[in-house]
Amino acid sequence: MVHKEHISKQFDADLEEVRTRVLQMGGFVEEQIEHAIEALTNGNEKLIEQVIAYDHRVNAMEVAIDEICNQIIARRQPTAGDLRMIMMVIKTITDLERIGDEAEKIARMARLIYAADRMHMPRFIEIKHVACIAMDMVHKALDSFARLDLNTAAQIVRQDELVDEEFRSIMRQLITFMMEDPRKISTSIEILFIAKAIERIGDHAKNMSEYVVYMVKGKDVRHVTADEIEREIRE
């Protein structure tokens, strides 16, 4: 922890509890993505329904952590680094919740695809590949949050560029595929939305990594390029 020792030990305990809860929420969200992609691969209906049903748990976790943060601000009146830590948490859980929404969307698309018995899924290897990168980004973003590690944060921003590129490539391939066989248009659109959901997961992981830089450096790096962030970290 970077913050100085507090007069109130209770304060440290509060912050520790909040960090633990964010990591638990993050772990759960990671599992949701993993299950969504697994269900998409093997058409496991039970798993599809589980991902959809469990989304409300992610939402409940966000609301609960938000509430704890409000209580900490009201009771402990944090300033400087401690306040930035709380702000980082409040923003991080918003992105985690939205990653959860994207996992749910992937599961819903998997349901549509399997309900229509369309087992042949174009560009499926590419989808799994880009999903792997996005999952790695979320995992790294949580590590970076836990250890306040700036180098990992910078790597995530680079990976996000790769995910965006992969998304555009999948889109181009799907368009060609649809032109060759218009009967596959519906399925291709579903796959396209799955690719889009994965691309968004990458965006959210990137947001999370930027909050870590803000927490540590006290400087807002949202909306700047990867190069600028790396310069910022070296300083």
Added chain:
Amino acid sequence: MVHKEHISKQFDADLEEVRTRVLQMGGFVEEQIEHAIEALTNGNEKLIEQVIAYDHRVNAMEVAIDEICNQIIARRQPTAGDLRMIMMVIKTITDLERIGDEAEKIARMARLIYAADRMHMPRFIEIKHVACIAMDMVHKALDSFARLDLNTAAQIVRQDELVDEEFRSIMRQLITFMMEDPRKISTSIEILFIAKAIERIGDHAKNMSEYVVYMVKGKDVRHVTADEIEREIRE
């Protein structure tokens, strides 16, 4: 304003400044959506480039308001309703910033469409129609924020259901259109992403309206249905 009179008049002035800035940011974001849709309609290249170039202004506004909120928390140590007000602001500007991103995406799609000289845009009337609803939602969300008006907030949640329905209808029509004429697939996908961006603008407006309910009722209504919110407001 719902909060009680403060010992510090400076505090009231701080809160007032923050609210004014959020409304300014909101007004600017509304203009960005309007311009993006206008540019999409008439292919005005200058306007397309302006929307893309101005997105960084939206980002800068978010960062500046965030900073003011942090300062208020650190200096004034707000509790209860005042703290909820600040939290509402911090969450609202995140959604406003992302609405700005969607406006930029629409402008980028307009650029692609006009660069390829594909003037015939399928489902364009429907796109303008759903964009009107989404813009109305953003406007209402800002009104609801300014006046802490719960009835408007409830209307927005209802409108969001309509926008989602319109999006699904546009998607179905585009799929039919692509099947009939595979040469139109590229343009159709671009239109589909424009529809998706508009649908997301609706989602963000809905988020904003939910923060107003939280601010006023002190109760979190995220992730509940429109019926539940209406019940909550009546209580």
